[in-house]
Amino acid sequence: MSPNAAVPSVFDLQSLSALKNGVKDADPKALKAAAQQFEALFLQMVLKSMRDATPREGIFDSEQTxxxxxxxxxxLAQVMAAKNGTGLAAVIERQLARSAAGPDVLLDEPMGPLPLMPGGQPHSLTPARDAGLPLAPMDRSGGMRLDDAAAVPGAAVIAPTSHRQGGNDTTPPAGASEFVSxxxxxxxEVSRxxxxPAHFMVAQAALETGWGxxxxxxxxxxxxxxxFGLKAGRSWTGPVAEAQTTEFVDGTPLRQVERFRAYGSYGEAFRDYAGLLLSSPRxxxxxxxxxxxxxARGLQQAGYATDPMYAAKLERIIGGNALRVALAG
Incomplete structure (x- = not known):
């Protein structure tokens, strides 16, 4: 961004109306500005957390100050977001541009009220490659059975969530400390x-991959x-790992081959996952x-997973001794 570029003011209410009109028209400049506003909101949350963590006392501590x-x-959040910020704006901008491209590009299913049994597979957006999709129509439990490797040549192998180790064990699973490290x-980085919370994301990664x-x-x-079990949608052009997975449809587990996104690093995977959560109102x-x-419940209710026990399993790992010991190690 040019040093002379205008930075939005928090008092400029007219700019919000202009931004709304620009986004409706899919104006690229408006999409960029909207993405920066999203990033500014989260930067503001970070700054507020820092303020709240600072002891307050003395004559300069008042409601006015x-x-x-x-x-x-x-x-300050507006200025930081306008000057490239943390990079989240670029991720969100790609997702907004994908949304503006039309329903054939954005969705694999029509949007509507969320069902009682959450359905849909979240797709992701990765800043290095492609903006992902919101929710595809295929349910997923987030995993594959270990004994299915021979059924699909070259397939990835993931243990289903129902067979993964939870967080109530007195000792962490073998290799848990190495995985966490x-x-x-x-x-x-993504938590900041x-x-x-960083340990929430690590716990979910442990659930999805059986501690790596x-x-x-x-x-x-x-x-x-x-x-995080994110699948490759029609817009994905990067590497793909195919695998047989167990999907829950109306509570019934079904077996099918699915395509999962592949990344170049764990950092890409975390940014992709964060971009999904930040860009989707769900x-x-x-x-x-x-x-x-x-x-945990919010993820399941938003349609992240269809395993009826997904939220309970994730909550157990977050609060379990296995994760605490792995983090301490």
């Missing part, structure tokens, strides 16, 4: 930008780095919560 600090933080720095032992692999044996409540139960 807090109001001016809040205004300062809002404007590999993914933790990336979780912390989004406010999602069932991470999908490409046909040639290379790792896919897919930690996950708005998930991003803002610091409560493990609300996070």
């Amino acid at each position: 807090r109001m001016y600090e809040s205004l300062l933080d809002q404007q 590999r993914v933790w720095p990336h979780a912390v 930008a989004t406010g999602i 032992k069932s991470e999908p692999r490409l046909a040639d044996g290379r790792p896919s780095y897919n930690l 996950y708005a409540g998930v991003v803002g919560t610091q409560d493990a139960a609300s996070f």
Whole structure:
């Protein structure tokens, strides 16, 4: 961005109306500005958390000073987002551009009220390749059976969530500490930008991959780095790991071959996952919560997984001894 480029003011209410009109017309400049506003909101959340963590006392601590600090933080967030920020705006901009391209590109199913049994598979957006899709029509439990490798030549192998180790064990599964040490720095990086607790994301990655032992692999044996079970939609042009997976349809498990996205690193996988949660209104409540139960239930209710026990399993891992020991190690 040019140093002389105008930075939106928190007091400029007319710019919001102009931005809404521009987004409706799919104006690329308006989409970019809207993405920056989303990033500014999350940067503001980060700044607020920093303020809340700072001890307050003395004559300069009052409702008036807090109001001016809040205004300062809002404007600072606008400035940071307008000057490239954390990179989240670029991810969200790609998703907005994909949305504006039309329903054939955006969706594999018509949008409507969420069913009581959450349906749909979240697709992702990766800044290095392609903006992902919101929800595709195929349900998924997030995993594959270990004994299905021979059924699909070159397929990735993932243990289904019903067979993965939870968080109530007195000792962590073998290799859990090593898995956590590999993914933790990336979780912390994304947590700072989004406010999602890092150990929530690590716990979900552990659930999806069996603590890293069932991470999908490409046909040639290379790792896919897919930690969150995100599938490859029609817009995906990157590497793909195919595998047989167990899908829950109306509560009944079904077996089918699915295509999963492959990344170049764990960092890409975490950014992709974060971009999905940030850009989809379905996950708005998930991003803002610091409560493990609300996070787990919110994911399932938003359609992230169809395993009826997914939320309970994730909550157990988040609060379980296995993750605590792995993090301490």
